Amino acid sequence: MAGESFTSPTSGLTPTLSSPAYLALSSYWSRSLTTLTKVERKYLLSDDGMVSFIIKGFHVFKSDLPDSFHKGIFDTFEALPQNPGDKINEAVPELARIWDGPQMRGALTSILGLGYRISPHMHCHKNVPNTRNQPWHQDERGDRDHQHRERTHTRSVLAMYYPQQVTHNMGPTAIIPASHRRVASPDSMVTYGTVRSQFLSVVPAGSVVINHYDVWHAATSNTSQKVRYMMKWMFERTQDSDSPTWAHDPSQMDEMRQRLEGEHPAPLSRNEYSRDHELRVEMWNNMAGKTAAMPKIYSAHLGGPWPQPGGATTASRMRRQ
Ligand SMILES: O=C(O)CCC(=O)C(=O)O
Numbered sequence: 234m235a236g237e238s239f240t241s242p243t244s245g246l247t248p249t250l251s252s253p254a255y256l257a258l259s260s261y262w263s264r265s266l267t268t269l270t271k272v273e274r275k276y277l278l279s280d281d282g283m284v285s286f287i288i289k290g291f292h293v294f295k296s297d298l299p300d301s302f303h304k305g306i307f308d309t310f311e312a313l314p315q316n317p318g319d320k321i322n323e324a325v326p327e328l329a330r331i332w333d334g335p336q337m338r339g340a341l342t343s344i345l346g347l348g349y350r351i352s353p354h355m356h357c358h359k360n361v362p363n364t365r366n367q368p369w370h371q372d373e374r375g376d377r378d379h380q381h382r383e384r385t386h387t388r389s390v391l392a393m394y395y396p397q398q399v400t401h402n403m404g405p406t407a408i409i410p411a412s413h414r415r416v417a418s419p420d421s422m423v424t425y426g427t428v429r430s431q432f433l434s435v436v437p438a439g440s441v442v443i444n445h446y447d448v449w450h451a452a453t454s455n456t457s458q459k460v461r462y463m464m465k466w467m468f469e470r471t472q473d474s475d476s477p478t479w480a481h482d483p484s485q486m487d488e489m490r491q492r493l494e495g496e497h498p499a500p501l502s503r504n505e506y507s508r509d510h511e512l513r514v515e516m517w518n519n520m521a522g523k524t525a526a527m528p529k530i531y532s533a534h535l536g537g538p539w540p541q542p543g544g545a546t547t548a549s550r551m552r553r554q
């Protein structure tokens with residue numbers, strides 16, 4: 234597989250970042266939803282998928298490509314003399330079938346809107362036997378510190394691709410669900426160990442986890458004898474959407490609102506609930522655009538029955554239990 238030139242099955246272009254072909258690829262992404270290929274449209278997220286992404290901060294899918302493809306990627310990386318850094322796409326052009334494949338396009342169009350672009354920063358994270366846990370962290374973000382992240386929109390994501398099966402002891406990536414809206418200092422987060430309800434990327438070969446950029450995550454120790462690769466790409470939104478760029482069904486709005494407002498964000502402490510629900514609706518509104526925005530009705534919920542003995546202390550908390 235190494236050395237063989239690869240052409241994207243959907244675009245017919247060989248994507249390298251600075252080439253005219255790459256620029257053409259960017260405009261290919263700018264088409265309207267209705268002109269996505271049938272296959273790409275098949276992989277658009279549903280309302281439920283989007284709400285889950287908004288609540289948890291990540292979306293997982295397994296590539297449709299055969300195991301032999303992922304095995305080929307693994308072997309190719311094993312044969313590389315050193316880490317290509319930001320040049321993984323040039324070093325292993327076959328990766329385009331993942332980062333530019335129809336499944337990724339469908340998911341990324343849903344999450345980042347039309348015309349999203351790939352960032353020049355990408356990386357292969359090789360977790361070899363006998364590593365230590367990484368501390369919880371958010372990835373670097375230019376001049377924005379950890380108090381100024383994206384709590385009400387999704388403007389960039391980290392897509393993590395695992396070419397081999399990842400078992401518990403092979404150093405899966407740990408992710409704290411709903412932590413993309415958590416304002417915290419790295420100093421306080423490094424003091425946490427295992428977090429209740431943490432997600433571990435214990436996944437079959439060919440799986441991809443698309444994370445909201447601001448999710449708190451960490452590599453875990455690899456106590457196995459096997460190498461674990463994870464290729465990471467960053468994608469960015471280039472424009473706000475007027476209407477949902479996923480497989481939206483307007484008849485689902487009430488149900489989606491129920492989920493956004495009512496679903497239990499397990500790893501958050503209780504006094505973060507109501508603000509989290511509000512931020513989720515704001516995130517939906519920013520991602521969906523004005524045609525599918527939900528009105529804000531929170532203050533209405535603060536009225537209602539008096540608290541009952543043995544229950545929560547306020548009506549709003551009671552409603553959310
Ligand atoms: O290797 C992993 O699982 C995660 C690595 C990571 O998050 C990082 O180095 O920023």
Ligand SMILES: [Fe+2]
Pocket residue numbers: 370371372450451
């Ligand atoms: Fe990271």
